[in-house]
Amino acid sequence: MSETVAVADGSVPATPEAPWPVAVLAGKLKGWIDRLGTVWVEGELTQWGERAGNVYAKLRDLQQDVTVDLRIWSSTRAKFSEEFRQGDRVIALVKPDYWLKGGTLSMQVYNLRHVGLGDMLERLERLRRQLAEEGLFADERKVRLPFLPQCIGLVTGRDSDAEKDVVRNAQLRWPEVRFRLRYAAVQGDRAASDVAAGIRELDADPEVDVIILARGGGDFQNLLPFSDEALLRTAAACVTPLVSAIGHEADRPLLDEVADLRASTPTDAAKRVVPDVAEELARVQQARARMTGRVTALVTGEIDRLAHIRSRPALADAGWLVESRAEELTRWVARGAELMDHTVERHERRVDELRGQLRALSPQRTLERGYAIAQRRDGAILRSAAEATTGEPLLLTLADGEVSTTVDAPARPAGGRG
Template sequence: MAAAGSPTPATRETPWPVGLMSEKIAAWIDRLGQVWIEGEITQWQLRGGHVYGKLKDLGQDATVSFTVWRSVAQRLTSDFAQGDRVVALVKPNFWVKGGTLTVQVFELSHVGLGELLERLERLRRQLQQEGLFDPSRKRPLPFLPGLIGLVTGRDSDAEKDVIRNATLRWPGVRFKLHYAAVQGDRAAGEVAAGIEALDRDPEVEVIVVARGGGDFQNLLPFSDERVVRAAASATTPLVSAIGHEADRPLLDEVADLRASTPTDAAKRIVPDVSEELAGIDQARARMSGRLGQLLAHETDRIAQLRGRPALAMPERIVDERAEELVRWVARGTELAERAVLERTAALAESRARLAALSPRATLERGYAIAQLRAADGSPGAVLRDPADAPAGTAIRLSLAGGRLAVTSAAAAEG
């Protein structure tokens, strides 16, 4: 007998309604709760901020539809696409009305290679936000480093390529080698230690980290945070020569220079001696040509100067100036004599006028100047009226020939 509240067992005579069966299926599935599942995304469609897709089993032919609501999709830290292998925290839901099974996704992340890529992408964004990839941090390489530090695998092709090609370009180049594992668990720590050791050496002027390519997983040590931060902290310019174009490790982003291969690194860190010698020869030829042109120009100028009359017959200038000097001397003498004669005549004329105006000339014509005579014999006032000299007055007469002392007599009448 069935328990109270339980539906009657389904029989041919008492079948369940479809809705009842669907509700039971939904109840059983709902009791499963949230579970982690793994699979491959075979469909990924974004509509209205929600994601609708399908997840396929990795080993057998089994597929389930899933839904990622907008609130969950906005929290996803990486991009997903068809073909990605993922793990998801889901809750199965059975839609009674449509009779379909879907799962609601609460968490989603890559696994395997996808997980590695997701982790690397997070590290890349973090380092980029810290400014470690900023072009302004990159330092120029020295033109000709005296000592090159090389971090590479022991007896590796990368070591031989760098040393051989650098030596061919500049035979006197010197290297300081630091051997490290370039793949595997020890690689990241040993490469970071090699960078730090060479950076501490004051003679090392540039550091090269070299590896001869490889697949993505072999190159993972060169994206390790320890290696990247060691390269970013180095004060010595650093060249990354990992040799893989498809998958660039993070070391390429932080290095001061990225070389496509170890051979390319050798070409970038030292100049080509033959090219430099050719450049010197060209510079020397240009200097010689320019100097030759300058000398030829100056020689022509000197020849032109020497061809001028002043330099061809310098005595001509002396003769011309001598004749001119003689003319000026004669002219000066003539002008001086004329000036003397003119001044002599003027002086004579002035003397004549002065003599004509002189009192002496009047005295020579028979006139005399009468002056009262003081008691001490000195001349006094000039007499102009006889009344000024009564009888007995001492008078001094000035004549043309000299002076006379006289005494006045009584004035005559009438």
């Protein structure tokens, strides 16, 4: 005997024997929710994204940390006179809407107004101004990235798309590049401290040439840890060049301002940190071709210039240089010889004059005129006749020799007779 289970249509209470189908339950929920009507609520936009003209956003109560999803159709969005973005404090006229197929609840927005800058964005603006005044955003303190890092430190989530994008694109550009991975929480309460610890660890590693902090896109709230003050000051104190690759082009946490380089995406970070080997080889080939062309042009120009100089008449027949100066050289040689002869003659005459003067004063000439020098035995010269004694031997020096003699008579005055 088979047991037949009746399927309830929602008109009777559900029982184990007659449960409601999911569609019945969902329909009852939608009907009950549709009767709730519209209500004004206040909160902060933590996400704002447009797709096909429609807007999908999140509204958060910061005090209670409660978030609801908002949906704004394009027709309603077209009626707004104000522009909105994540971080804005708003009031919204919403009506709960239950989607049957997905089983999700969202708030359909009929009106949206600003009520001032959100608390979160206001705190970020105050922190931005403070760090800017301290010079943490200044271009002067940013470190230039190395041309070709041998080892890249990567702080990212474990098994994340950001890790795959950075590693894959970097190795495609330069296959020999190495990575030092440091996994960290990239969202949630411990994200800021975990990422800061990863930066400090890689900064202390002497083999790491550059550090990339990578995370995929996310809403404004999920990226708040990357605007944490402690993390920002850790990044500012980092000695190793730091690249921020957080979110997509529209996302701009404060870490982007402190980092030495901001990349719009993890893929962009890999492209900006690692050079492309094919591009570099092409540049080397281009440089070599330019150098070869310039050297060839320089050598060719110098060869042409030498040929032009050699073709000039002055170098075509170099003998004229000697011939044009030969007569002049002959004159100068003759003039030199004449001056030399004149100088020699003049000095010869002077030598003769000095020779004559010297001979006139020479004792030899005196002796040649008949005079003699009388010397005693001890070699003393006899200067006066009175000094001579009878019988004293003397040595007489004459012009052509010497003779010995003896004083045989006493001295008598000069000019007297004997």
